[in-house]
Amino acid sequence: MPKKIVINDASEEFLRKIIELSGEVITLCDQCGTCSGGCPFVEEMDITPSQLMRKVQLGQQDVLESKTMWLCATCNTCTVRCPRGLDLSKVAEGLRQVVLRQAIDNLDLNNYPKEEIKELPQIAIIAAIRKLTS
Amino acid sequence: MYATKLASLLKQVKPEKEIYIFYTDIRAYGKGFEEYYKKAQTMGIKYIRGKVAELEENPENKKVILRAEDTLSRQVIESEFDLVVLSTGLQLSNSSEKIINFLKLTKSSDGFLQEAHPKYKPVDTNIEGVFIAGTAQGPKDIPDTVAQASAAAARSMVSLAQKEFQVDPMLAYVHPDKCDGCGDCLNVCPKDAIVMNKETGKAEVLEALCIGCGACLPSCSKEALDFHGYTNDQMYAAIQGVLDQKKENETRIIIFADDTCTYRVADAVGIRKMKYSEDTRIIRVPSSSRISPNLMLYAFKEGADAIILGDCVKKSSRFPWSKEMTEKSLEIVNEKLKSAGIDGRRVVFSEFSAGALNYFLNIVNGMAENLKQYERIKETQRKEL
Ligand code: SF4
Ligand code: SF4
Ligand code: SF4
Ligand code: SF4
Numbered sequence: 001m002p003k004k005i006v007i008n009d010a011s012e013e014f015l016r017k018i019i020e021l022s023g024e025v026i027t028l029c030d031q032c033g034t035c036s037g038g039c040p041f042v043e044e045m046d047i048t049p050s051q052l053m054r055k056v057q058l059g060q061q062d063v064l065e066s067k068t069m070w071l072c073a074t075c076n077t078c079t080v081r082c083p084r085g086l087d088l089s090k091v092a093e094g095l096r097q098v099v100l101r102q103a104i105d106n107l108d109l110n111n112y113p114k115e116e117i118k119e120l121p122q123i124a125i126i127a128a129i130r131k132l133t134s
Numbered sequence: 135m136y137a138t139k140l141a142s143l144l145k146q147v148k149p150e151k152e153i154y155i156f157y158t159d160i161r162a163y164g165k166g167f168e169e170y171y172k173k174a175q176t177m178g179i180k181y182i183r184g185k186v187a188e189l190e191e192n193p194e195n196k197k198v199i200l201r202a203e204d205t206l207s208r209q210v211i212e213s214e215f216d217l218v219v220l221s222t223g224l225q226l227s228n229s230s231e232k233i234i235n236f237l238k239l240t241k242s243s244d245g246f247l248q249e250a251h252p253k254y255k256p257v258d259t260n261i262e263g264v265f266i267a268g269t270a271q272g273p274k275d276i277p278d279t280v281a282q283a284s285a286a287a288a289r290s291m292v293s294l295a296q297k298e299f300q301v302d303p304m305l306a307y308v309h310p311d312k313c314d315g316c317g318d319c320l321n322v323c324p325k326d327a328i329v330m331n332k333e334t335g336k337a338e339v340l341e342a343l344c345i346g347c348g349a350c351l352p353s354c355s356k357e358a359l360d361f362h363g364y365t366n367d368q369m370y371a372a373i374q375g376v377l378d379q380k381k382e383n384e385t386r387i388i389i390f391a392d393d394t395c396t397y398r399v400a401d402a403v404g405i406r407k408m409k410y411s412e413d414t415r416i417i418r419v420p421s422s423s424r425i426s427p428n429l430m431l432y433a434f435k436e437g438a439d440a441i442i443l444g445d446c447v448k449k450s451s452r453f454p455w456s457k458e459m460t461e462k463s464l465e466i467v468n469e470k471l472k473s474a475g476i477d478g479r480r481v482v483f484s485e486f487s488a489g490a491l492n493y494f495l496n497i498v499n500g501m502a503e504n505l506k507q508y509e510r511i512k513e514t515q516r517k518e519l
Contacts, residue, residue: 005204007213012152028175031183031206054207057180084172 011059021094028084029053035078041071069095137221138174147178153179157403224273246272257286304363305344308337312358322353324455347453348424354462376415377437379450385413385439393423396444398488411502422458427466431519474518477508
């Protein structure tokens with residue numbers, strides 16, 4: 001039996017937050033599926049882009065465990081096709097932000113010996129700091 | 135759509151309220167409706183495709199626990215809501231019953247008033263001079279109601295502008311010389327169009343009330359009741375005419391086809407060159423109920439092997455009583471056939487709709503097939519009728 005959806009203050013808050021972070025009126029999504037049908041990466045995703053939209057609409061936070069938002073390459077194929085004018089890549093970015101801001105994999109250079117840091121490629125360190133701290 | 139309207143109004147006044155609309159299908163069909171729906175979504179009203187399956191009160195906080203499936207994500211929702219509002223369908227108002235009974239208007243199967251024709255006469259009723267508009271005829275919004283009401287007003291002006299009231303010439307009438315004033319025909323007419331003239335002591339058809347179904351004709355055993363354009367003499371002649379050329383080993387199926395539906399479907403079948411049994415002969419009638427038992431028996435006497443009485447489907451018929459009244463005549467015919475030893479399945483009533491071409495073929499060809507199984511009617515049996 002799949003998990004039941006529960007609509008409550010937390011789910012509403014989650015939706016509000018993603019709307020704010022992405023700047024997209026997510027409640028407008030009609031679930032037409034145009035985005036999923038044309039997404040070049042959909043085969044690699046565990047849930048389709050339109051499923052991702054639905055989960056956000058319903059405030060289902062388990063969407064954060066999905067791979068989809070990380071696989072979205074911001075190619076904007078769906079953006080130009082969405083009949084409701086939604087930019088799904090921004091929603092994916094919003095979701096990524098939520099995870100990143102939890103700072104789970106935060107790179108704190110203080111935890112590494114100075115010698116080791118010297119050995120590591122500089123660009124990679126900076127990219128990692130940028131990406132993982134947001 | 136009115137759920138969307140009420141939700142939008144509430145959201146405007148209290149934006150902090152979270153509103154969910156559970157639906158099975160959004161039918162935003164009118165001008166600007168789709169935009170209105172989109173606007174509601176932009177305001178943050180959420181639409182869940184799925185019919186609410188269960189409601190239950192939470193005994194602790196008195197809120198409503200709702201269960202439904204979101205059929206778009208195929209997940210079940212179980213959540214508490216402060217208020218659940220049921221969006222009911224629109225029905226004809228109770229007070230309409232009175233006027234319906236008084237004017238003898240007809241209702242369609244959906245419970246609303248029936249228009250004279252869904253496409254060509256959308257504001258007329260079966261009664262000349264009575265028009266319908268708005269939610270009396272079916273659920274509709276304000277612009278549609280205004281448009282329909284304007285049409286009804288314009289239609290009524292057509293009647294008012296005439297110096298004399300014109301009626302359809304295809305109506306019932308009484309032969310005063312044949313009528314003996316027995317009164318059998320009174321109370322038969324669903325429109326109460328037949329009255330007894332106290333002075334002459336004979337029945338009379340009120341032409342302004344008669345709508346030309348012909349259902350009263352079988353009630354007069356003296357054939358004093360008749361019908362303009364489809365008189366008894368004409369009908370007997372027509373039956374004789376279609377049976378005239380019948381050869382020894384041929385069969386004949388007569389279809390008494392009502393003008394509005396059966397005749398039209400037969401026409402359409404012909405236009406498309408669809409094949410049906412060439413033993414068939416079609417006689418046009420105002421409605422199947424016009425055909426009296428006498429006419430049917432005459433047909434068998436003269437050589438008919440089967441009769442199909444065709445009329446409109448009851449719910450969309452101008453004469454919804456036709457089926458019932460035809461069946462009464464059929465009972466009498468069946469009795470007679472039985473006593474002459476003729477299979478009663480040779481005469482059937484069937485409802486046709488003008489577009490159901492294959493159904494027409496099935497009925498006609500089915501009858502032709504069946505006739506092969508039945509024993510041929512003997513001349514002696516025909517004479518007994
Ligand atoms: S923007 Fe992302 S979700 Fe949209 S088509 Fe491209 S990869 Fe797929
Ligand atoms: S194309 Fe737009 S409206 Fe359609 S499912 Fe995707 S996001 Fe929703
Ligand atoms: S049933 Fe025939 S005869 Fe009798 S009153 Fe009516 S029209 Fe006259
Ligand atoms: S034809 Fe129909 S409406 Fe006219 S008098 Fe006979 S039963 Fe009544």
